[in-house]
Amino acid sequence: xxxxxxxxxxxxxxxxxxxxxxxxxxxxxxxxxxxxxxxxxxxxxxxxxxxxxxxxxxxxxxxxxxxxxxxxxxxxxxxxxxxxxxxxxxxxxxxxxxxxxxxxxxxxxxxxxxxxxxxxxxxxxxxxxxxxxxxxxxxxxxxxxxxxxxxxxxxxxxxxxxxxxxxxxxxxxxxxxxxxxxxxxxxxxxxxxxxxxxxxxxxxxxxxxxxxxxxxxxxxxxxxxxxxxxxxxxxxxxxxxxxxxxxxxxxxxxxxxxxxxxxxxxxxxxxxxxxxxxxxxxxxxxxxxxxxxxxxxxxxxxxxxxxxxxxxxxxxxxxxxxxxxxxxxxxxxxxxxxxxxxxxxxxxxxxxxxxxxxxxxxxxxxxxxxxxxxxxxxxxxxxxxxxxxxxxxxxxxxxxxxxxxxxxxxxx
Amino acid sequence: xxxxxxxxxxxxxxxxxxxxxxxxxxxxxxxxxxxxxxxxxxxxxxxxxxxxxxxxxxxxxxxxxxxxxxxxxxxxxxxxxxxxxxxxxxxxxxxxxxxxxxxxxxxxxxxxxxxxxxxxxxxxxxxxxxxxxxxxxxxxxxxxxxxxxxxxxxxxxxxxxxxxxxxxxxxxxxxxxxxxxxxxxxxxxxxxxxxxxxxxxxxxxxxxxxxxxxxxxxxxxxxxxxxxxxxxxxxxxxxxxxxxxxxxxxxxxxxxxxxxxxxxxxxxxxxxxxxxxxxxxxxxxxxxxxxxxxxxxxxxxxxxxxxxxxxxxxxxxxxxxxxxxxxxxxxxxxxxxxxxxxxxxxxxxxxxxxxxxxxxxxxxxxxxxxxxxxxxxxxxxxxxxxxxxxxxxxxxxxxxxxxxxxxxxxxx
Numbered sequence: 001x002x003x004x005x006x007x008x009x010x011x012x013x014x015x016x017x018x019x020x021x022x023x024x025x026x027x028x029x030x031x032x033x034x035x036x037x038x039x040x041x042x043x044x045x046x047x048x049x050x051x052x053x054x055x056x057x058x059x060x061x062x063x064x065x066x067x068x069x070x071x072x073x074x075x076x077x078x079x080x081x082x083x084x085x086x087x088x089x090x091x092x093x094x095x096x097x098x099x100x101x102x103x104x105x106x107x108x109x110x111x112x113x114x115x116x117x118x119x120x121x122x123x124x125x126x127x128x129x130x131x132x133x134x135x136x137x138x139x140x141x142x143x144x145x146x147x148x149x150x151x152x153x154x155x156x157x158x159x160x161x162x163x164x165x166x167x168x169x170x171x172x173x174x175x176x177x178x179x180x181x182x183x184x185x186x187x188x189x190x191x192x193x194x195x196x197x198x199x200x201x202x203x204x205x206x207x208x209x210x211x212x213x214x215x216x217x218x219x220x221x222x223x224x225x226x227x228x229x230x231x232x233x234x235x236x237x238x239x240x241x242x243x244x245x246x247x248x249x250x251x252x253x254x255x256x257x258x259x260x261x262x263x264x265x266x267x268x269x270x271x272x273x274x275x276x277x278x279x280x281x282x283x284x285x286x287x288x289x290x291x292x293x294x295x296x297x298x299x300x301x302x303x304x305x306x307x308x309x310x311x312x313x314x315x316x317x318x319x320x321x322x323x324x325x326x327x328x329x330x331x332x333x334x335x336x337x338x339x340x341x342x343x344x345x346x347x348x349x350x351x352x353x354x355x356x357x358x359x360x361x362x363x364x365x366x367x368x369x370x371x372x373x374x375x376x377x378x379x380x381x382x383x384x385x386x387x388x389x390x391x392x393x394x395x396x397x398x399x400x401x402x403x404x405x406x407x408x409x410x411x412x
Numbered sequence: 413x414x415x416x417x418x419x420x421x422x423x424x425x426x427x428x429x430x431x432x433x434x435x436x437x438x439x440x441x442x443x444x445x446x447x448x449x450x451x452x453x454x455x456x457x458x459x460x461x462x463x464x465x466x467x468x469x470x471x472x473x474x475x476x477x478x479x480x481x482x483x484x485x486x487x488x489x490x491x492x493x494x495x496x497x498x499x500x501x502x503x504x505x506x507x508x509x510x511x512x513x514x515x516x517x518x519x520x521x522x523x524x525x526x527x528x529x530x531x532x533x534x535x536x537x538x539x540x541x542x543x544x545x546x547x548x549x550x551x552x553x554x555x556x557x558x559x560x561x562x563x564x565x566x567x568x569x570x571x572x573x574x575x576x577x578x579x580x581x582x583x584x585x586x587x588x589x590x591x592x593x594x595x596x597x598x599x600x601x602x603x604x605x606x607x608x609x610x611x612x613x614x615x616x617x618x619x620x621x622x623x624x625x626x627x628x629x630x631x632x633x634x635x636x637x638x639x640x641x642x643x644x645x646x647x648x649x650x651x652x653x654x655x656x657x658x659x660x661x662x663x664x665x666x667x668x669x670x671x672x673x674x675x676x677x678x679x680x681x682x683x684x685x686x687x688x689x690x691x692x693x694x695x696x697x698x699x700x701x702x703x704x705x706x707x708x709x710x711x712x713x714x715x716x717x718x719x720x721x722x723x724x725x726x727x728x729x730x731x732x733x734x735x736x737x738x739x740x741x742x743x744x745x746x747x748x749x750x751x752x753x754x755x756x757x758x759x760x761x762x763x764x765x766x767x768x769x770x771x772x773x774x775x776x777x778x779x780x781x782x783x784x785x786x787x788x789x790x791x792x793x794x795x796x797x798x799x800x801x802x803x804x805x806x807x808x809x810x811x812x813x814x815x816x817x818x819x820x821x822x823x824x
Contacts, residue, residue: 177784238750247654250752251785254638254751254752255750256785257749261674261742264674264675264676334746337669338650338667340668368686370665370684371589373661373663
């Protein structure tokens with residue numbers, strides 16, 4: 001059940017829409033979600049935010065506290081008039097999820113507590129090509145079991161989430177297309193669940209989709225309902241938030257910005273088989289080639305080296321960032337015209353690339369975006385950095401708990 | 413109030429979301445909207461659709477019938493078992509709206525009854541350039557007063573809507589940018605309301621936004637929740653439906669597909685001041701130039717002539733459609749990657765242009781859209797034709813009634 005409804009539940013929660021079930025459960029979920037995503041909040045703040053009175057908040061908090069999910073702490077003395085209000089905090093050590101991030105060049109696993117605290121993390125670099133399902137899942141399952149084994153005995157694992165650098169079928173975590181590993185229709189979610197053997201499904205999402213939701217709910221996009229998140233890796237992934245919801249389209253494969261055709265003439269070859277796609281023109285290989293780096297260089301460190309050289313005044317590196325910035329600017333301008341967003345967020349390796357490319361991006365926006373939309377969109381780098389996708393996977397894993405907080409919790 | 417909330421109410425209705433107010437009013441609105449948009453329906457169908465029992469539908473229908481908004485007619489005999497169900501029809505002559513369509517080369521006004529029936533229409537061609545606010549509003553106000561005057565004495569005017577070929581500020585119908593008339597920040601909605609003097613505000617929307625909602629609610633996109641509508645006129649407008657809602661972005665200026673940069677090298681000049689925008693490469697002027705037509709030719713008839721020549725086998729005309737089709741295909745491919753839609757609809761002059769350009773569009777989709785999204789998207793021409801924008805304006809005008817059907821109706 002969780003697998004089939006994970007995303008849509010998360011979207012319902014994100015939009016504060018009606019979630020099937022009784023209103024008490026809904027209110028408990030809303031309150032827990034608020035402190036999970038937004039951190040500690042006073043009873044007064046929670047009452048205002050939920051549109052209920054303080055006694056309702058006290059009753060809800062008492063139930064969540066009895067279940068060990070939140071703690072109420074006395075307010076610190078303030079000079080403000082009136083009786084200070086108790087503060088409700090998520091109990092980060094009471095429940096946890098396992099979160100996995102399958103990026104192009106590394107595998108990450110983490111134990112994440114309520115509130116989004118990463119309490120333990122394991123990481124491995126991985127060969128770029130030829131990684132088959134079995135070898136990837138083996139490493140992740142070993143990591144997951146170790147993190148689970150080391151968890152405090154009182155902490156309950158309530159979910160498992162994974163971020164994957166490819167196109168994921170909503171519902172069952174099937175990788176429909178994972179260009180960097182050459183995966184087509186691999187039952188990744190089911191296989192990882194089987195190997196972990198924790199009695200829990202693995203909820204899987206596309207890395208840029210999860211990064212977008214994490215930035216929207218906790219990071220650089222919390223103040224906007226329309227957010228564009230661009231995730232740089234080998235290529236460029238996209239997660240687009242429209243009116244607070246992830247744009248996932250009819251089949252769950254929306255927000256695919258990387259294959260926007262920006263260069264119809266003599267474009268660089270792309271992993272998808274076409275040429276001139278956004279990710280071909282602004283991805284890692286394009287940047288390293290423009291900067292004159294040898295063909296065997298790659299990865300985050302190589303990208304960082306170009307950015308560092310440009311900062312030191314190296315002309316080739318600066319010119320490379322400028323050229324990348326121009327193509328990136330075309331993509332961003334097109335997206336701003338389409339989505340009229342409040343914020344555009346540059347994440348993954350683009351967090352590091354963007355500052356040196358920003359002038360060109362702004363130039364394209366000035367030239368190609370209509371003024372009414374241009375003035376609204378703020379450009380920001382990721383607030384969560386490389387952890388955005390991992391935290392997005394953790395939030396996906398917390399979805400069942402946040403939907404129904406008082407499901408009996410049994411240490412597994 | 414209507415002006416401030418018109419669009420969001422329509423979106424709430426379209427998405428069947430919670431609308432503030434009591435549940436009886438909501439149910440009345442839902443039922444009336446269903447027969448307004450979908451046509452006559454049996455009590456059984458309505459009960460199933462609304463998730464209520466038949467007696468609830470009977471009670472709601474009785475209230476709407478008492479207000480003169482619907483009529484119940486006995487079922488025609490059918491061979492099916494069980495008691496046949498009464499059919500609920502909208503009363504097209506009881507209430508009406510005035511709808512206006514301000515297109516690039518013509519002004520249209522219509523009286524539209526409940527159910528979307530156009531009962532009278534007036535139309536004028538207009539000069540392309542230099543049309544100032546006063547002259548446009550004068551013509552429209554004359555049309556509107558004539559249509560109002562000729563309405564049956566028992567019919568009540570419940571709203572006024574207008575479709576405009578430019579960027580509209582939601583809330584007050586201000587034209588922020590109307591490139592074809594050279595309008596910037598013109599108080600079109602307020603001025604038309606003042607001149608009509610019917611005691612009703614004029615709700616204004618962008619033509620492609622309104623066309624998209626009309627096609628989604630009544631036309632070629634009724635079976636999809638994610639719909640891309642491309643409206644050909646002098647340029648190309650876009651209306652994009654995401655999860656049943658119009659994509660309007662933070663400021664109401666989303667879905668702007670016309671200025672997607674598709675040709676970054678030596679692109680054709682665009683009205684926005686840039687070059688190589690989608691509408692510059694596939695708009696009317698591009699088609700006529702590619703077909704070798706003289707520079708003083710323009711308008712729908714000139715476009716139709718190229719399409720007709722191509723159908724007769726004229727090589728220059730066929731090649732023109734092929735070239736336009738290639739740029740159109742790039743735009744459509746990019747949109748399918750981004751939105752993973754169920755349907756892409758070609759409207760306005762693109763209804764006529766698309767068939768001759770379809771092969772190129774499909775080629776670009778095959779080359780540039782990832783398979784997971786490619787297989788889902790159906791390409792269709794508009795079902796409502798040139799009336800899509802006018803009908804969208806009428807539906808916008810009906811919004812207040814559909815939100816609160818039992819507001820006392822006084823003939824105005």
